[in-house]
Amino acid sequence: MKTFVTIFRKEFTDTIRDRRTLFMMIVFPLLLVPALMIIVTNIQMSSMKKAEEKVLRVALVARANAPGLVAALTGRPDLRIIDGIPADSMEAMIARDSIDAAVVIAPDFDAAVAHMTRGTIRLFFKSSDDFDMVKRRLSGVIGTYEKQLVAERFATLKMDPAIVNPVTIEEHDVASMKERIGKSVGGMVPYLFVIFCFMGAMYPAIDLAAGEKERGTMETLLTAPVSRFQILLGKFAVVVLTGLMSAVVSIFGILFGMRQITKIPPEVMNAVLAILDVQTVLLVLSLLFPLTVFFAAFLLSMSVYAKSYKEAQSMISPLMIVVILPVMIGLFPGVALDPVTALVPVLNVSLATKEIIAGTIKTGLLLEVYASLLVLAGLSLFGCARWFEREETIFRGV
Amino acid sequence: MIVVDSITKTFSISRQQRREMGPEFKGSRIDAVREISFTCSPGRIFTLLGPNGAGKTTMLRMIATMLKPTGGSITVAGFDVVKQPVEVRKRIGFLTGNTGLYDRLTPDEMIKYYADLYGMDAQTYGRRREEIYGLLGIHEFAGRRIGKLSSGMKQKVSLARTIIHNPEVVVFDEPTAALDVVTSRAIIHLIKRCREENKTVIFSTHRMGEVSLLSDDLAIIHRGTLIFNGTYKDFEGQMQTRSVEDEFVRLVEAA
Numbered sequence: 231m232k233t234f235v236t237i238f239r240k241e242f243t244d245t246i247r248d249r250r251t252l253f254m255m256i257v258f259p260l261l262l263v264p265a266l267m268i269i270v271t272n273i274q275m276s277s278m279k280k281a282e283e284k285v286l287r288v289a290l291v292a293r294a295n296a297p298g299l300v301a302a303l304t305g306r307p308d309l310r311i312i313d314g315i316p317a318d319s320m321e322a323m324i325a326r327d328s329i330d331a332a333v334v335i336a337p338d339f340d341a342a343v344a345h346m347t348r349g350t351i352r353l354f355f356k357s358s359d360d361f362d363m364v365k366r367r368l369s370g371v372i373g374t375y376e377k378q379l380v381a382e383r384f385a386t387l388k389m390d391p392a393i394v395n396p397v398t399i400e401e402h403d404v405a406s407m408k409e410r411i412g413k414s415v416g417g418m419v420p421y422l423f424v425i426f427c428f429m430g431a432m433y434p435a436i437d438l439a440a441g442e443k444e445r446g447t448m449e450t451l452l453t454a455p456v457s458r459f460q461i462l463l464g465k466f467a468v469v470v471l472t473g474l475m476s477a478v479v480s481i482f483g484i485l486f487g488m489r490q491i492t493k494i495p496p497e498v499m500n501a502v503l504a505i506l507d508v509q510t511v512l513l514v515l516s517l518l519f520p521l522t523v524f525f526a527a528f529l530l531s532m533s534v535y536a537k538s539y540k541e542a543q544s545m546i547s548p549l550m551i552v553v554i555l556p557v558m559i560g561l562f563p564g565v566a567l568d569p570v571t572a573l574v575p576v577l578n579v580s581l582a583t584k585e586i587i588a589g590t591i592k593t594g595l596l597l598e599v600y601a602s603l604l605v606l607a608g609l610s611l612f613g614c615a616r617w618f619e620r621e622e623t624i625f626r627g628v
Numbered sequence: 629m630i631v632v633d634s635i636t637k638t639f640s641i642s643r644q645q646r647r648e649m650g651p652e653f654k655g656s657r658i659d660a661v662r663e664i665s666f667t668c669s670p671g672r673i674f675t676l677l678g679p680n681g682a683g684k685t686t687m688l689r690m691i692a693t694m695l696k697p698t699g700g701s702i703t704v705a706g707f708d709v710v711k712q713p714v715e716v717r718k719r720i721g722f723l724t725g726n727t728g729l730y731d732r733l734t735p736d737e738m739i740k741y742y743a744d745l746y747g748m749d750a751q752t753y754g755r756r757r758e759e760i761y762g763l764l765g766i767h768e769f770a771g772r773r774i775g776k777l778s779s780g781m782k783q784k785v786s787l788a789r790t791i792i793h794n795p796e797v798v799v800f801d802e803p804t805a806a807l808d809v810v811t812s813r814a815i816i817h818l819i820k821r822c823r824e825e826n827k828t829v830i831f832s833t834h835r836m837g838e839v840s841l842l843s844d845d846l847a848i849i850h851r852g853t854l855i856f857n858g859t860y861k862d863f864e865g866q867m868q869t870r871s872v873e874d875e876f877v878r879l880v881e882a883a
Binding site: 236450452456621 | 640728731732
């Protein structure tokens with residue numbers, strides 16, 4: 231135990247003095263993530279507001295065919311109606327942003343409306359711009375006009391509008407706000423902390439094995455009167471700790487970032503804060519621990535095999551995609567925690583975290599996830615220890 | 629004392645290594661060391677000489693318990709390197725040409741780390757630290773990060789790390805390789821001091837000047853086998869050329 235503490239203490243001191251590790255472990259998740267969240271949200275919100283408030287330039291063709299609709303469209307401060315644009319050049323003008331949209335009224339529009347049939351309006355727009363706001367805003371204006379026509383028709387026919395709505399649906403959503411938010415955005419939490427857990431463990435793992443081989447310190451360390459397993463365990467504990475720290479810091483980073491985004495509705499913010507209660511956080515951390523053990527053992531095995539820091543980096547970096555993929559699958563709708571997905575590493579953590587945040591986790595499945603992760607962590611640690619004992623591995627390139 | 633008896637070390641060759649070695653190499657294994665025997669006695673300096681790839685480092689790594697011999701036996705201070713590796717490691721100090729230090733630690737932290745690994749108590753460590761720091765002049769930079777030190781200072785820290793636990797046996801694997809004259813001289817001084825303290829010293833080198841300066845006993849290794857094993861005086865006595873270097877080349881070419 232004393233030897234383990236000695237090795238752990240030295241490796242930890244050495245690791246936290248490495249600026250690159252410190253940046254990936256603390257600075258990046260704690261400051262850069264909230265900063266990115268705030269910047270992206272603010273840009274998005276401001277673009278959305280701009281798109282909502284922008285005065286749309288709308289070409290109106292054949293205005294004589296529907297005076298009522300024209301009246302609804304003209305005289306609005308948020309629309310600038312442009313006449314006299316030829317029908318064949320409208321699409322090109324929208325494409326090059328000379329105008330935002332065009333409304334073409336069919337010749338028989340008024341007659342059709344008068345005969346209580348359907349009048350046709352052709353709406354030209356570019357959906358790729360401004361969150362499709364042009365279509366939404368114009369559809370809103372036309373929709374209001376349509377409602378007015380419908381009301382007039384009911385009045386003409388002396389009918390109760392309820393006649394076309396024979397069924398009233400009274401919606402009672404039994405899902406709590408916590409559950410709704412948990413299921414919708416809960417998937418994003420593991421997405422971030424699993425990645426940070428991997429990244430936080432990655433650099434120390436590379437430095438403590440491949441880096442040590444490259445610097446020539448591994449050779450002298452192996453002549454110390456301690457077993458290779460003790461050396462590995464000390465290094466391994468530091469890699470696990472840095473991975474965990476990075477993941478936990480990333481959760482704080484997300485929380486900190488959310489608090490700084492003032493535009494989040496208070497009821498959503500309160501629900502998010504309620505989600506992160508002590509029990510939820512502890513449950514999530516308990517899932518994170520065996521996952522980090524698995525990552526640490528896996529990363530150290532790769533790192534021990536590599537001849538140099540650079541080789542370890544080029545071997546390990548592509549694995550990030552392998553880690554991200556199951557987390558992304560966990561975000562897909564319809565993918566749920568079941569007895570099969572509970573066995574898939576990383577995906578099971580992603581899905582279980584989502585269920586924990588939503589408060590809908592089933593004990594049996596949670597235990598299956600734990601069992602699967604612990605078996606995996608144990609096997610990977612065992613494999614790593616065997617790997618570390620091999621002369622061919624540890625002296626590869628030394 | 630180190631007793632090496634009929635030691636053989638065979639390495640497996642990977643497909644990639646086989647490709648690198650060219651089409652003339654057949655087989656999946658290679659003998660790095662074959663049937664080597666010698667004895668290093670306390671109070672004497674044993675020099676292991678050989679061209680690159682001769683098997684010197686493999687031999688020294690087996691003595692230091694980093695590699696396990698494929699055949700034969702090695703005892704260090706009476707302990708078998710395979711059966712009692714931890715006992716062997718307690719009694720040896722190992723220094724390579726590559727300084728092997730942690731740049732983000734200070735010399736104090738680095739040396740204390742090894743002292744702790746060797747299980748030294750605080751009192752013994754304190755006494756030994758003062759003695760070695762005084763001998764090598766480490767006090768003035770003991771609290772600075774190793775990464776900021778000059779190569780000479782680093783080598784002094786390496787030396788201190790090697791002998792902090794006062795080992796009975798000291799293994800130097802090309803300790804002066806790529807070092808300047810001043811730093812090399814400090815190492816040579818330390819090797820001599822180890823002999824005066826009745827330690828068993830084995831070192832490998834490429835520098836012929838060091839061979840004549842330090843060697844009490846000498847072994848020349850080439851392609852994994854011994855082509856000379858005896859005292860330095862014996863070596864000088866049987867020389868057919870004018871210098872140690874010429875004689876070394878003659879023996880290697882004749883082998």
